[in-house]
Amino acid sequence: MGVMDKGGDTAHPLFAQRMDRLGVPATIAMAQRARTLRAQGEKVLSLALGEPDFATPAAVIEAAHRAALDGQTKYPPVDGTPALKAAIARKFARENALEYAPAEIMVSNGGKQVIFNAFMATVQPGDEVVIPRPYWVSYPLIVQIFGGTPVYADCHEADGFRLTAAALEAAITPRTKWLVLNFPNNPTGGTMGRADLEAIAEVLRRHPHVHVLSDEIYEHLIYDGQRHVSLAAVAPDLKGRILTLNGVSKAYAMTGWRVGYVGGPVPLIRAMTAIQGSATSGICSISQAAAAAALDGPPDIIAQMCAVYDRRRKLVVSTLRNIPGLTCAMPHGAFYAYPGIAACMGRTTAGGQLLKTDEDFAIALLNEQHVALVHGSAFGQGPYLRLSYATSDDILREACARIARLVDGLTG
Template sequence: MTETSHAPSHALLSGRVRGAKPSATKEMTRLANQLKREGRSVITLSQGEPDFPTPRHVREAAKAAIDRNESRYTDVAGTLALREAVARKFERDNGLVYGVDQIQVGCGAKQLLYNALQATLDPGDEVVVPVPAWVSYPEMVRLAGGTPVIVRCGASTGFKLTAARLQGAITARTKWLMLNSPSNPSGAVYTRQELLALAQVLSRHPQVWVMADDVYEKIRYEDTPFATPAAVSPELAARTLTINGVSKAYAMTGWRVGFGAGPAELIKAMNLVQSQSTSHTSSISQAAAIAALDGPMDFLPGFLQAFRRRRDAVVARLNGIDGVACDLPPGAFYAFPSCQGLLGRRDESGQTIESDADLALYLLRVAGVAVVPGSAFELPGHFRVSYAASDAELDEAMARIGDACAQLR
């Protein structure tokens, strides 16, 4: 009897799929879970997910929606009630005024990014991606048929794009600039002045739109007001898509609710894409998101206090490791240390740690700690640690990382 292969033929797959990579954060988490199933003690710091429970009033709103049997299809763009809540959020928090026809709700902020790229890119179109950047940005551009233009922004600029580097990256084929503030993986936060400098460059290139991913907006540790491109530059607002969601600030990663606002013509095109994919996100999750956006935020200071304490402890421990250097991130819940000083060293078997990917696999194998190599974020020589974990887990993880690095010669 002939055995049937379950692998797809290479000829079956599109060039877009063959040219894209799977999510490195998900892959490291998968490897960590595999080791756990084999009985290994593994601490997973490779995934950005708050360890706090979803606020009670949000959970209660979801239960009430279930009891009301709100279990039917909703509008593709999201329920009217949720889009109205999103409009209130943008006006209240960012000073941005949108009609409900300028708002889309999707299955997490990730789908909004994907919808926009699918709706706007043609083969050969370019998207400027300042790096380090979330692993999905370049791959989503490729899957939409576009070309990511990688602009490396290291520690010397606070991991942020400068006006000069933006000007140097723009061509006649540039269609989008993707900005993430606070940033995953670096925690960098753009100031109003920095965004104004970028807006001045973009004023000379009217064909370039801005995709502002603000999903970590409320996870910041400095008192300066939050700045987002559409609010900083009214001229730029007419070609800006501002994306946010409830996953991070409200500890709702699994509820899968993101939202975006921008020009009605763009949102209409994004709705067309979504109508042929997911249709909409969960009706119950949408009811919960209304409660999140309109409800009390008294839980947030506690979240931030815990994140700040963990950040300070993790960064101090990392800086205590010979060969590692880490700046204090002003936002999000990631540390992004340099591991340049460890490269070229050898492990106990004599194998050389030649790259950040080698180091990440070494830490998983020897220390039982899952981190993500910086090359996954397009900036080699670093690695990302999520400190969205318990104090006890982080303390143990830092001890293990320190011991494993001390064994390198």
């Protein structure tokens, strides 16, 4: 019997055992449910996706066009074009006070492939990776693909969802290979300041076997007068153990161009480049030209987008806080709010759905009010909801009104 006869079931002997460890992220499952409802003709409002609603800046698109016309259409170097790597080095120096030589920089197919390359190069069965919780779903999934074990360090709303030194210390064992840091954070919007990072660096100095993947992809989306600081700049003595990950997806509204990059120690960059060479032969040459134009472009483009996100952040948080039964900490970064819904648990919606979990809430919200978002337990901590405010003010207002209607109709 052919594999298609089984409907793609990965229990079929064709498939490698690692496929058992490759779950479907809840973010994708929720988007699929929303698509099904839309196909039935319903007007679904989606706050589920972590994707800027802005267009890629016109100057960036023009740079891509020029690159294509200029003949930049051949296989690029596996680790990135010299022009983009030079732009990345300038960016790290200018914005992060970090000096990375070209040999310490690598370009990947989005920030996600940096993570994939890094863990493929280093993680094997028996290895542990400390992941602050709540977390972006891809970290544990990728760790598990390579047979590693995610170990979670809990971050709490009362601490602004920061990772504390105590939580990190408790999670580290002799088997720990990596700590993943992601601030500003997806899903909570939490940020870590210089003092917070200094405390983390102190713990890391006591554990020289632990490396750090510092995912700073939301660095520019930061509010309330805060400034992002890179771990490798706060603790230069640890720079040889840190991968500083970034990308153009979120800062420049370039999710579809698929360009991420990383700065780090040469042996790791070499190993990751070897993997990438086998997997993809490098990153789209046109996208690399576009990314270089974005990084070298005027910084006010980011400031303008950030001002809009800031306005939407305040709109969403103040509206959610006015809904009885919801709590909402003010997120200081990224473009997500993470409201708590503990007071709604155990109650029943007007449509008859008993809310035992935050996933029940998210499904009822989609079915009864046609608003798609993702439940917090999908990111490791419930009962919360994650909603992205990277969408228009009108959609945000209407979606919040529908959330209020669902909560207003609860009984029991």
